[in-house]
Amino acid sequence: MIDQGEETAAAYLAGLGYQILQRNYRSRWGEVDIVAREGPVVVFVEVKRRSSRELGAAVEAVGRGKRYRLIRTAACFLGERGWWHRPCRFDVVAIQEGENVELIRNAF
Secondary structure, eight states: OOOHHHHHHHHHHHHTTOEEEEEEEEETTEEEEEEEEETTEEEEEEEEEESSGGGOOGGGGOOHHHHHHHHHHHHHHHHHHTOTTSOEEEEEEEEETTSOEEEETTOO
16 A cells, blocks of 8 residues: 555655665564665655644654664664665654645754
């Protein structure tokens, strides 16, 4: 099943020049929605979509536990490919229903 938020985020990132390397990468620690490259930097992207602000802004959903799992999962991705030497960062794409897509670079 296609996740519309992830589709929107992937198209948005591609429009900014990101090269999408993999979608929904899974490890024993969790999942990264999008793994991309921006120049020499490997970017691990978490996509958060909200239909209303009732539960808060989309970006607020990336709490401490989620960040920990993303970091561990990213380490698995880099290790599997022998890419320890490559620079990397974590971005969040926040999609609030009825509003623009927001990219938070170096989110954590």
